[in-house]
Amino acid sequence: xxxxxxxxxxxxxxxxxxxxxxxxxxxxxxxxxxxxxxxxxxxxxxxxxxxxxxxxxxxxxxxxxxxxxxxxxxxxxxxxxxxxxxxxxxxxxxxxxxxxxxxxxxxxxxxxxxxxxxxxxxxxxxxxxxxxxxxxxxxxxxxxxxxxxxxxxxxxxxxxxxxxxxxxxxxxxxxxxxxxxxxxxxxxxxxxxxxxxxxxxxxxxxxxxxxxxxxxxxxxxxxxxxxxxxxxxxxxxxxxxxxxxxxxxxxxxxxxxxxxxxxxxxxxxxxxxxxxxxxxxxxxxxxxxxxxxxxxxxxxxxxxxxxxxxxxxxxxxxxxxxxxxxxxxxxxxxxxxxxxxxxxxxxxxxxxxxxxxxxxxxxxxxxxxxxxxxxxxxxxxxxxxxxxxxxxxxxxxxxxxxxxxxxxxxxxxxxxxxxxxxxxxxxxxxxxxxxxxxxxxxxxxxxxxxxxxxxxxxxxxxxxxxxxxxxxxxxxxxxxxxxxxxxxxxxxxxxxxxxxxxxxxxxxxxxxxxxxxxxxxxxxxxxxxxxxxxxxxxxxxxxxxxxxxxxxxxxxxxxxxxxxxxxxxxxxxxxxxxxxxxxxxxxxxxxxxxxxxxxxxxxxxxxxxxxxxxxxxxxxxxxxxxxxxxxxxxxxxxxxxxxxxxxxxxxxxxxxxxxxxxxxxxxxxxxxxxxxxxxxxxxxxxxxxxxxxxxxxxxxxxxxxxxxxxxxxxxxxxxxxxxxxxxxxxxxxxxxxxxxxxxxxxxxxxxxxxxxxxxxxxxxxxxxxxxxxxxxxxxxxxxxxxxxxxxxxxxxxxxxxxxxxxxxxxxxx
Numbered sequence: 062x063x064x065x066x067x068x069x070x071x072x073x074x075x076x077x078x079x080x081x082x083x084x085x086x087x088x089x090x091x092x093x094x095x096x097x098x099x100x101x102x103x104x105x106x107x108x109x110x111x112x113x114x115x116x117x118x119x120x121x122x123x124x125x126x127x128x129x130x131x132x133x134x135x136x137x138x139x140x141x142x143x144x145x146x147x148x149x150x151x152x153x154x155x156x157x158x159x160x161x162x163x164x165x166x167x168x169x170x171x172x173x174x175x176x177x178x179x180x181x182x183x184x185x186x187x188x189x190x191x192x193x194x195x196x197x198x199x200x201x202x203x204x205x206x207x208x209x210x211x212x213x214x215x216x217x218x219x220x221x222x223x224x225x226x227x228x229x230x231x232x233x234x235x236x237x238x239x240x241x242x243x244x245x246x247x248x249x250x251x252x253x254x255x256x257x258x259x260x261x262x263x264x265x266x267x268x269x270x271x272x273x274x275x276x277x278x279x280x281x282x283x284x285x286x287x288x289x290x291x292x293x294x295x296x297x298x299x300x301x302x303x304x305x306x307x308x309x310x311x312x313x314x315x316x317x318x319x320x321x322x323x324x325x326x327x328x329x330x331x332x333x334x335x336x337x338x339x340x341x342x343x344x345x346x347x348x349x350x351x352x353x354x355x356x357x358x359x360x361x362x363x364x365x366x367x368x369x370x371x372x373x374x375x376x377x378x379x380x381x382x383x384x385x386x387x388x389x390x391x392x393x394x395x396x397x398x399x400x401x402x403x404x405x406x407x408x409x410x411x412x413x414x415x416x417x418x419x420x421x422x423x424x425x426x427x428x429x430x431x432x433x434x435x436x437x438x439x440x441x442x443x444x445x446x447x448x449x450x451x452x453x454x455x456x457x458x459x460x461x462x463x464x465x466x467x468x469x470x471x472x473x474x475x476x477x478x479x480x481x482x483x484x485x486x487x488x489x490x491x492x493x494x495x496x497x498x499x500x501x502x503x504x505x506x507x508x509x510x511x512x513x514x515x516x517x518x519x520x521x522x523x524x525x526x527x528x529x530x531x532x533x534x535x536x537x538x539x540x541x542x543x544x545x546x547x548x549x550x551x552x553x554x555x556x557x558x559x560x561x562x563x564x565x566x567x568x569x570x571x572x573x574x575x576x577x578x579x580x581x582x583x584x585x586x587x588x589x590x591x592x593x594x595x596x597x598x599x600x601x602x603x604x605x606x607x608x609x610x611x612x613x614x615x616x617x618x619x620x621x622x623x624x625x626x627x628x629x630x631x632x633x634x635x636x637x638x639x640x641x642x643x644x645x646x647x648x649x650x651x652x653x654x655x656x657x658x659x660x661x662x663x664x665x666x667x668x669x670x671x672x673x674x675x676x677x678x679x680x681x682x683x684x685x686x687x688x689x690x691x692x693x694x695x696x697x698x699x700x701x702x703x704x705x706x707x708x709x710x711x712x713x714x715x716x717x718x719x720x721x722x723x724x725x726x727x728x729x730x731x732x733x734x735x736x737x738x739x740x741x742x743x744x745x746x747x748x749x750x751x752x753x754x755x756x757x758x759x760x761x762x763x764x765x766x767x768x769x770x771x772x773x774x775x776x777x778x779x780x781x782x783x784x785x786x787x788x789x790x791x792x793x794x795x796x797x798x799x800x801x802x803x804x805x806x807x808x809x810x811x812x813x814x815x816x817x818x819x820x821x822x823x824x825x826x827x828x829x830x831x832x833x834x835x836x837x838x839x840x841x842x843x844x845x846x847x848x849x850x851x852x853x854x855x856x857x858x859x860x861x862x863x864x865x866x867x868x869x870x871x872x873x874x
Contacts, residue, residue: 364410
């Protein structure tokens with residue numbers, strides 16, 4: 062009997078140990094292994110750093126060549142001093158992984174369509190379907206081609222391999238207690254880093270910035286409305302003004318002729334309930350002012366790329382120093398080099414170029430889909446078998462069909478409600494490229510010629526590169542691999558049965574839009590149209606910015622004796638030209654006699670509003686609610702059970718309201734009456750008042766501005782509230798400070814290029830550490846939210862770094 066009791070005790074103990082050592086799933090909720098996770102010596106307690114960072118004093122790199130020293134400043138920015146390129150990039154890989162490993166791996170899993178390996182299939186297979194879409198769009202295919210392109214270049218191959226070696230050295234040094242908190246929470250371990258992962262990260266950024274298109278939308282709108290109305294509602298070029306480069310008649314090159322294209326040839330099959338792929342919310346600013354307009358007599362360069370505001374932060378600040386290089390700025394965790402930054406001689410920054418780099422080709426398959434028709438002959442498809450190792454479910458396989466044009470994302474096995482199957486997806490980022498070389502040379506550039514040389518390696522995502530130097534040059538160049546197209550070509554769905562449907566070639570590097578030292582004394586971009594009307598090549602995009610660019614240029618024209626502090630104010634400018642152009646027209650439609658005293662007070666406040674979205678104001682909420690209701694009423698024809706088209710842009714809408722007060726689209730479909738524009742404006746105002754009152758009643762403890770634009774949410778990648786942050790922050794999508802709830806300035810940088818006193822100021826919404834338990838996880842956030850900056854410590858030599866460092870890490874071979 063005693064033996065039986067002892068056996069039962071042993072079995073129970075073993076069961077408890079096993080239960081505590083494994084994770085459990087309840088529905089869609091995964092509970093980490095209680096024993097390991099709560100272990101005070103190994104579990105999540107070890108991720109609590111407090112105010113003192115947990116930094117290694119000594120690190121060994123198995124394949125290192127010479128000693129490396131890393132000096133850490135008060136912001137936890139590493140200043141890496143190496144004696145050769147291999148050690149420099151290996152150290153960068155190691156240190157970045159030390160702080161951002163989980164983020165690096167999670168983002169590359171997302172890019173590669175592998176999230177279901179970590180998270181399971183999701184509710185209604187949502188996560189699996191996301192993974193399948195990523196594979197079907199050719200994200201891994203694109204990264205594989207990027208690696209091919211990089212590895213053909215010896216320098217690029219050495220850089221990316223060194224970085225990978227450094228990341229893996231960090232991974233191999235980790236015990237369970239050292240793992241980032243998210244690994245413990247989700248109960249999995251990091252896998253080895255590869256060059257492919259670095260390429261996936263870069264292609265993921267290309268997907269964020271340059272995968273938008275309106276080919277299906279335009280094709281359907283052409284069919285429904287005709288060519289003239291299409292161009293009225295969705296023009297390629299809006300009459301905004303203030304293009305990035307305006308030098309009429311001064312494009313000094315011989316244009317290469319594109320082929321003639323007729324949009325009447327676009328004849329798609331009937332789509333049902335076409336879903337709108339809304340243009341991603343992209344808003345970034347950069348500008349450089351010449352010494353003729355600054356207080357110092359030297360250029361000042363500014364950049365604030367606007368992306369989703371997330372934690373861990375998108376960027377990782379870093380300083381790289383080795384023979385031939387002394388550069389500082391921000392890197393993308395998972396990729397080598399500095400992406401946006403400066404060195405001893407130059408500074409550079411980027412905004413998104415917006416250009417349409419996607420085409421869809423209608424494919425005609427044979428009955429078994431083994432072949433597709435091209436130029437009158439059946440060509441064999443390439444079948445790519447995609448494998449998904451779904452957590453808790455096992456293996457799932459999918460077959461993606463590749464054609465001459467690219468993959469076919471949607472078919473009988475993976476369709477979307479609009480019946481978009483059997484269209485091939487052509488994307489510039491599928492091609493081989495070597496963008497890593499652009500940043501290798503930019504980091505080492507000493508002048509404008511070096512800057513131009515670096516951009517020759519750049520293909521995707523297309524960007525507006527800004528430049529300034531201590532030699533007092535300023536410049537801007539719109540760089541990417543741009544198809545050579547005739548008018549309207551690439552704007553609609555194309556015939557995939559003819560190889561002649563492809564572009565005639567690509568615009569030569571020398572013909573891409575650029576400007577250097579313009580007479581006005583500044584260059585700038587804010588995602589607006591790239592060039593004046595005399596630029597000879599056809600340009601199309603999902604949409605271009607119409608407001609921030611004008612505000613920036615208006616202010617820069619007015620300003621002289623500019624200081625870095627002046628530029629800080631401009632980066633945080635909350636004025637909305639959109640509101641200034643729309644609100645007076647809307648107010649003129651109201652009759653005060655129709656409203657009670659409280660409503661009249663709101664109207665009066667709107668009349669007195671200065672069109673700024675400052676954090677303490679509630680009046681802008683009424684305008685936003687009013688505009689939102691009016692916007693949807695104006696374009697109700699675009700949405701129904703059988704139709705869903707994106708709305709014309711705000712700029713086009715306001716222009717049509719002013720120029721065409723009797724446009725047929727103003728009449729609402731859901732009423733028997735015939736409405737005119739002023740009727741809709743008044744109806745929208747009433748709806749806005751009701752909407753605001755309902756929100757106030759439901760949220761009596763919150764200020765009104767939190768409803769629309771002030772509750773800025775810096776969200777953790779796992780969407781965990783405990784790891785996310787709320788801040789009160791002004792701005793608006795149409796202001797220079799283009800901040801919305803989950804989107805905004807991801808890195809604000811101002812560089813004054815004085816040769817003997819280079820000044821660098823920057824901030825971003827988060828911190829250097831990816832660990833929610835660290836004081837450096839979000840220590841920059843409040844300064845960012847209130848428009849303040851940090852002065853960056855940029856050391857010319859190691860002696861300066863040694864004298865000012867807060868902490869030091871030695872790396873030895």
